[in-house]
Amino acid sequence: MNTTPEHDARIAKMTFASVYPHYVTKVEKKGRTKDELHEVIAWLTGFDALKLQQxxxxxxxxxxxxxxxNLNPNAHLIKGVICGYRIEDIETPLTKQTRYLDKLIDELAKGRKMEKILRST
Incomplete structure (x- = not known):
């Protein structure tokens, strides 16, 4: 299943600031911390806490x-289904990157070990 151009455009125009509080709520509700969330975001994007806040x-x-x-070179190891889409099958780079982030946050909220989330060998 691939995404539609409308779906891709909606993701592109969505602000990170509008979704970020939902990420925080999701992980904290499951007993994880904001620092762990920032670690996951930093692993994927290279953004430190100051840049993320900016x-x-x-x-x-x-x-x-x-x-x-600065996307992590191991980001391609993020696989699976998120929001009804198989990440490996998404062709639009921006949509794929956004789903990478969604998948990592989902794994964090589900209690997966950090070294597994960060695709450490």
Whole structure:
């Protein structure tokens, strides 16, 4: 199953700041911490806490968020289904990157060990 152009455009225009509080709530509700969330985001994007806060304050779109990111070379190891889409089958790079982030946060909330989430060998 692939995404539609409308779906991809909606993700591109969505602001990271509008979704971030939901990420925090999701992981904290499951007993994980905001620091762990930031560790996962930093692993995927290369953003430290200061840069992440700047992006939130600037209300950047996911398109701008991932344009500034230095994607982890092991991001391609993130596989599975998220939001009804198999990550490996998503062709639009931005949508795939956004789903990588969603999958990592989902794994964090489900209690997966950090070394597994961060695809450490």
């Amino acid at each position: 992006l939130i304050d600037d209300k950047v779109t996911f398109e701008a968020f991932f344009a500034e990111a």
